[in-house]
Amino acid sequence: MNPVLRELVALGAGLVTRETARQVVPRWALQQACRSGDLVRVLPEVFVAAHLVAARPGTPALSRLDPALGQRAALAWAEGCGALSHLSALSAWGLRQQAVGELVHLSAPAGSGLRTRPGVVVHRRQGLILEPPQVVVRRGLTVTRVEQALVDSWPTLPPTERRAPVIRAVNDRLTTPERLAIALGNVPKLIGRAALRALLTRLADGCRSPLEIWGHEHVFTGPGMPAFRRQVPIRVGRRTMYLDMFAECEQVNIDLDGAATHGDPRQREVDLRRDALLATIGILVVRFAHRRLVHEADAVRRETLAILATRRAGAIA
Structure with missing residues (x-):
């Protein structure tokens, strides 16, 4: 390949157009590079270094x-x-x-x-x-x-x-x-x-994951469920945390653990520290794993309602 054209292709990270090439090399240089197999025409007026074009016959x-x-x-x-x-x-x-x-x-x-x-x-x-x-x-x-x-x-x-x-x-x-x-x-x-x-x-509404959307549609709405606030910022000392689903009256936050975090000990440690920090200001964190939320939706719903009822009764007492 013409050395000037080769440098031009390199500057274009493997790509050159006819318009760009004609400004610095003669027309025959581009034609010769295509005939010798150094360049491949991928679109009208657009050429790419041959080694960057995979060998898949019959494919554009x-x-x-x-x-x-x-x-x-x-x-x-x-x-x-x-x-x-x-x-x-x-x-x-x-x-x-x-x-x-x-x-x-x-x-x-x-x-x-x-x-x-x-x-x-x-x-x-x-x-x-x-x-x-x-x-x-x-x-x-x-x-x-x-x-x-x-x-x-x-x-x-x-x-x-x-x-x-x-x-x-x-x-x-x-x-x-x-x-x-x-x-x-x-x-x-x-x-x-x-x-x-x-x-x-x-x-x-504040849902930020497929699991939260599933929970909203199948578990955490309906009779007895409060109007959960989602992604609520809470500041404890110098740290600001965002609560997934916060029942403000009961001071309960529902956290939904995605399938990707299941079994990760480092993430578990982070979650425990966060839960303890929220407990210092009276917020109870209740966590439901992906598996339970999807496969035991009715049980999760009953447990949530029971927890909320207990917190309300405790507040009255």
């Missing part, structure tokens, strides 16, 4: 790249006329890992000349403006805003995988249930819209 060249490189290649091809969207945007936002071989999704204004090609899907949208707030730069990539990406991706994901990116986005403070509800309101015919709206309601 773009789909044989590492997902991050594939996204960069698609944006280079779009030349500022499109932004990563849908599942590709979720990857750019760090909310979902894109698998090798997945299509790259771009959104472009309705009047743009971009069209779907092997390895890349182009979604043409009326009213899309490739500027903030509709489109932002994330990790050096042009991407649709997180609310739009989450709503767009909802019907694309398998039902069992839809909730996780939304919950993570809220927990990581990339967005809020309220902003997501506004974005959802702009897509009245979204497939699975009712389920997403229900999830946003749970998140707005």
Whole structure:
């Protein structure tokens, strides 16, 4: 390969466009690099170092790249006329890992000349403006805003995988249930819209995990249950803690231990110290494991009601 072109490819972390190459090397240098197998054309006018293209015959060249490189290649091809969207945007936002071989999704204004090609899907949208707030730069990539990406991706994901990116986005403070509800309101015919709206309601109530949502829907609502406050900040000395489900009148906090924390002795020690600290100000912490909450919902409900009744009776006495 021409040494100047080789350096240019290295500067582009394995990627070069025809427009960039023609500014520093003769046209034949790019053609020769492709003929010799040093470069592979993955999209019109976009080339990638051959060693970065996996050998999977019958698969579009773009789909044989590492997902991050594939996204960069698609944006280079779009030349500022499109932004990563849908599942590709979720990857750019760090909310979902894109698998090798997945299509790259771009959104472009309705009047743009971009069209779907092997390895890349182009979604043409009326009213899309490739500027903030509709489109932002994330990790050096042009991407649709997180609310739009989450709503767009909802019907694309398998039902069992839809909730996780939304919950993570809220927990990581990339967005809020309220902003997501506004974005959802702009897509009245979204497939699975009712389920997403229900999830946003749970998140707005303060639920912050699938287990908390399960508990809210199947255990901790109904006759006898107080109106639990969720994610309540409590300060003890110099430390601020957030209570999962706080019954203020009874001074009881319900903590739900996820499956991932079960059996972790370090996490158990942290939890015990936290519970002891809350006990110094009169707050009783009651913990339910993932297994019990899911498989013994009725028993957990009865125990919770009994504990709350005992605390109320103690307060009166």
